[in-house]
Amino acid sequence: PRNVAAPPSDVGRNISLVCCETTAGPLSISVHESWAQNGAARFLDMVGSGYFDSRVPLHRCAGGRPAGLCQFGVGGYPRLDRRY
Numbered sequence: 001p002r003n004v005a006a007p008p009s010d011v012g013r014n015i016s017l018v019c020c021e022t023t024a025g026p027l028s029i030s031v032h033e034s035w036a037q038n039g040a041a042r043f044l045d046m047v048g049s050g051y052f053d054s055r056v057p058l059h060r061c062a063g064g065r066p067a068g069l070c071q072f073g074v075g076g077y078p079r080l081d082r083r084y
Helices: 037-049 078-083
Strands: 015-022 025-032 058-062 069-072
Touching (some): 015 037
C-alpha cells in the first residue's frame, strides 16, 4: 500500500470553491487555505484579478476524479501575465 500523509486540518481555516467552465466541461476547484496558505492566497488573487477570464491552457492533469492536480499555463492578457 501507498504511504500517504493526511492533509492538514481545515478546522478554523478557509476553504474556497472556484467554479469555471472549460472546453471539456465544468471544473470545480476546492482551495484549502490550510494545505498551502501562500499558494491558496496567490491562486485566489489570480482568480479575483481576472487572470483566468481568458483562455488559459491546463497542462499535466493527473489524479482523476474526484481529486486531481492540474498545472496551468500562461493566460491571454499580457498585462496580467507580467504581474504573476
